Amino acid sequence: xxxxxxxxxxxSNLYHKQVYFTVLAGYDSESxxxxxxxxxxxxxxxxxxxxxVNALTEQIPVGADNHSISGTISGFxxxxxxxxxxxxxxxxxxxxxxxxxxxxxxxxxxxxxxxxVQCCWNGSDSWVSSSCQFSITKAAADPALTAYxxxxxxxxxxxxxxxxxxxxxxxxxxxxxxYFSYDDGxxxxxxxxxxxxxxxxxxxxxxxxxxxxxxxxxxxxxxVSNDDPYSPGxxxxxxxxxxxxxSESDDIDLPDLPSLSAxxxxxxTLFNPxxxxxxxxxxxxxxxxxxxxxxRKIFADPMQCILGLSIVPVNVPSGGSDTVKVGNIDTGxxxxxxxxxxxxxxCGSVTIDEYWGSYLDYxxxxxxxxxxxxxxxxxxxxxxxxxxxxxxxYHVDVLSGACIAFVGINGTVMYSYAGQCxxxxxxxxxxxxxxxNGALSIAGSIGSMVATGGATAPMAIGQIASTAVNSxxxxxxxxxxxxxxxxxxxxxxxxxxxxxxxxALPERQNSFMGYPSFITEQLxxxxxxxxxxxxxxxxxxxxxxxxSEIESLLKSGVIL
Amino acid sequence: xxxxILFQTNSSEKNKLNKSLTTNLNLxxxxxxxxxxxxxxxxxxxxxxxxxxxxxxxxxxxGRSYFITNIESINNExxxxxGHVDVLSTYKKEIxxxSAIIKRQQNQWNLYLNDGSLKVxxxxxxxxxxxxxxxxxxxxxxxxxxG
Numbered sequence: 001x002x003x004x005x006x007x008x009x010x011x012s013n014l015y016h017k018q019v020y021f022t023v024l025a026g027y028d029s030e031s032x033x034x035x036x037x038x039x040x041x042x043x044x045x046x047x048x049x050x051x052x053v054n055a056l057t058e059q060i061p062v063g064a065d066n067h068s069i070s071g072t073i074s075g076f077x078x079x080x081x082x083x084x085x086x087x088x089x090x091x092x093x094x095x096x097x098x099x100x101x102x103x104x105x106x107x108x109x110x111x112x113x114x115x116x117v118q119c120c121w122n123g124s125d126s127w128v129s130s131s132c133q134f135s136i137t138k139a140a141a142d143p144a145l146t147a148y149x150x151x152x153x154x155x156x157x158x159x160x161x162x163x164x165x166x167x168x169x170x171x172x173x174x175x176x177x178x179y180f181s182y183d184d185g186x187x188x189x190x191x192x193x194x195x196x197x198x199x200x201x202x203x204x205x206x207x208x209x210x211x212x213x214x215x216x217x218x219x220x221x222x223x224v225s226n227d228d229p230y231s232p233g234x235x236x237x238x239x240x241x242x243x244x245x246x247s248e249s250d251d252i253d254l255p256d257l258p259s260l261s262a263x264x265x266x267x268x269t270l271f272n273p274x275x276x277x278x279x280x281x282x283x284x285x286x287x288x289x290x291x292x293x294x295x296r297k298i299f300a301d302p303m304q305c306i307l308g309l310s311i312v313p314v315n316v317p318s319g320g321s322d323t324v325k326v327g328n329i330d331t332g333x334x335x336x337x338x339x340x341x342x343x344x345x346x347c348g349s350v351t352i353d354e355y356w357g358s359y360l361d362y363x364x365x366x367x368x369x370x371x372x373x374x375x376x377x378x379x380x381x382x383x384x385x386x387x388x389x390x391x392x393x394y395h396v397d398v399l400s401g402a403c404i405a406f407v408g409i410n411g412t413v414m415y416s417y418a419g420q421c422x423x424x425x426x427x428x429x430x431x432x433x434x435x436x437n438g439a440l441s442i443a444g445s446i447g448s449m450v451a452t453g454g455a456t457a458p459m460a461i462g463q464i465a466s467t468a469v470n471s472x473x474x475x476x477x478x479x480x481x482x483x484x485x486x487x488x489x490x491x492x493x494x495x496x497x498x499x500x501x502x503x504a505l506p507e508r509q510n511s512f513m514g515y516p517s518f519i520t521e522q523l524x525x526x527x528x529x530x531x532x533x534x535x536x537x538x539x540x541x542x543x544x545x546x547x548s549e550i551e552s553l554l555k556s557g558v559i560l
Numbered sequence: 561x562x563x564x565i566l567f568q569t570n571s572s573e574k575n576k577l578n579k580s581l582t583t584n585l586n587l588x589x590x591x592x593x594x595x596x597x598x599x600x601x602x603x604x605x606x607x608x609x610x611x612x613x614x615x616x617x618x619x620x621x622x623g624r625s626y627f628i629t630n631i632e633s634i635n636n637e638x639x640x641x642x643g644h645v646d647v648l649s650t651y652k653k654e655i656x657x658x659s660a661i662i663k664r665q666q667n668q669w670n671l672y673l674n675d676g677s678l679k680v681x682x683x684x685x686x687x688x689x690x691x692x693x694x695x696x697x698x699x700x701x702x703x704x705x706x707g
Contacts, residue, residue, distance in 0.1 A: 268705055268706065269704050269706065270701060271700075271701070271702045272699055272701060273700050278700060278702070306702065306703070306704055310700070311701075312698070312701050314699065315697055316701055338701065345695060346693070347692075347693050348692045348693045350692075359671065359672050359675065374695075399703060422701070488698070491694075492694045493691055493692070493693065494690075495688050495689060498687040498688070499684050499687075500685050501684050502681040502683060503681075504679040510667075513664065515670075516669060516671075516673035517662040517664055517665040517673075519668065520659060520660070521659060521668065523659070524656030527666075529664070529666040530666070533660070533661040533662065535659075535660035535661070537655075538658060539654050539657055540654040541651075546598065546645060546650075553647065554655075555663075557575060559572075559573055559575055560656070
């Protein structure tokens with residue numbers, strides 16, 4: 001139904017936009033016949049030839065109301081009722097002009113902030129054209145219009161029919177399009193009750209449209225050739241930029257120690273005995289004071305009550321003191337209890353200063369490793385830590401011996417490594433076996449020294465930068481697992497290992513070669529050896545050969 | 561046309577804009593032959609010995625300075641001098657008015673830019689820095705069943 005518009009092309013530039021559109025023929029749903037430029041509900045068999053097509057022959061002022069123009073567009077094909085209309089329109093609104101081809105005479109109206117509508121009415125075999133204007137307010141209130149208004153550069157045609165009572169217009173639903181309604185009469189005019197026409201309007205989001213005249217429209221652009229086998233893969237486009245440039249960072253703080261502890265369950269008691277207290281307990285357990293008979297009424301083995309005994313390299317948080325009760329038998333031996341299963345061990349901080357203040361201070365030229373007690377030696381990303389303060393803090397579980405080393409960079413935790421820092425003391429035969437097996441496992445891991453390939457530095461094509469030497473050397477692990485008893489015997493303080501290249505600098509290298517710059521500067525403001533990356537020479541009254549030589553010399557190096 | 565040539569000795573680098581020049585000979589006369597202003601070849605009446613120490617010349621009529629690329633003795637009286645325009649010295653004022661993106665510079669640089677021309681030795685330097693504190697105690701922990 002109605003008239004569809006296709007083959008339009010929109011091209012815009014800074015100041016005006018050009019719109020091409022082709023108005024196809026109309027369609028009568030009653031007769032199922034395609035008609036050129038005209039619809040009639042009463043005489044579907046009639047074909048009304050279009051004798052003339054308006055062209056924009058005069059400048060329509062912005063804001064003009066009911067301004068009509070007439071003329072002839074060359075190239076009109078009366079057989080197919082196709083013609084491209086080349087309209088250049090500029091105004092300061094977001095709406096362009098609408099143009100219609102239809103019988104008799106056509107008017108082109110441009111009203112600021114209005115849709116441009118044109119109707120063709122058949123009133124008693126006489127053709128009358130009238131113009132309809134829709135207020136933008138009304139259009140904005142219509143959901144369909146509002147939605148449509150947002151669509152870029154579409155041309156929609158809808159059909160209205162004037163029926164009884166007079167001056168009331170009814171929308172025709174558009175297949176694939178949209179329809180609107182209006183009922184105040186102020187925006188429509190007609191002269192009879194049987195008019196049928198079609199309304200076309202151009203509702204692109206075009207800015208700065210001005211009315212202009214062009215009777216010889218440019219041909220529509222040639223469609224993209226399909227001969228390119230890559231064309232289905234998509235075309236290139238310009239883009240990029242628009243980044244948020246947001247480098248705000250959240251502080252990742254050291255976590256708090258866990259709030260729940262095994263000591264709070266009541267199912268066990270953590271003691272922090274001294275060596276003398278341990279000896280007293282051992283003596284009691286093996287003495288006659290220990291009522292084994294009473295104990296055996298509850299437990300089979302007294303050692304079942306001692307869940308674990310270990311050495312930890314931390315100050316166990318004190319929770320007061322209590323006597324040791326073995327299987328509910330009070331030994332009378334008082335020991336300090338542990339208030340919590342967890343404790344923290346701060347190891348201090350080190351600020352890593354740049355050595356050169358240059359690219360050599362960073363990856364892959366300078367390497368930094370961190371030795372952590374009970375966790376081993378781990379590489380740090382030099383770029384993360386250079387010029388920053390590195391802080392090491394341990395959280396230790398005195399019950400299991402598990403520890404975690406948090407490595408903070410300028411107050412933000414960026415690395416964390418787990419380890420095992422307790423040494424189990426065997427108090428049963430099974431304990432002894434487990435301890436030995438654990439020690440053997442640790443010894444095996446210490447024995448393995450792994451060499452891994454180093455990261456390579458960026459190199460110029462065809463050139464091996466000597467500064468890349470350090471980065472091309474293999475990385476050798478400086479320690480394996482250092483947990484348990486091995487860790488207790490190892491170094492107890494963290495330390496950094498910084499490996500940096502040793503420079504070979506000839507005297508006054510900068511005067512012979514300069515150093516990398518990459519700034520934009522007026523050549524008169526700098527002095528000394530200079531190589532230019534890019535220059536656009538202006539204001540030099542030399543020949544082309546001389547200019548080329550100047551540019552070549554600037555790029556190869558000159559002394560300003 | 562009156563024509564003057566300053567025969568000079570340049571002691572500066574060839575790629576330097578401001579040349580340090582010593583004038584050895586100042587000749588004036590008339591240009592009687594065709595000559596390129598980019599690569600002039602000029603026959604002059606002068607003793608070879610006088611010009612042999614010259615490596616530079618300035619021709620105001622051409623508005624340019626030149627490197628002397630060749631000196632040929634024609635006979636006892638005449639010498640043919642060939643030159644190539646020194647574009648840096650000739651247009652140094654205009655060159656200095658231009659701006660450019662600088663790739664390498666003697667005095668204005670950013671050392672954080674990667675410089676592949678810097679050499680290093682094969683034996684790197686190793687530095688260790690201690691944190692100063694760590695695990696400095698050992699204590700027993702005994703877990704006993706029951707509260």
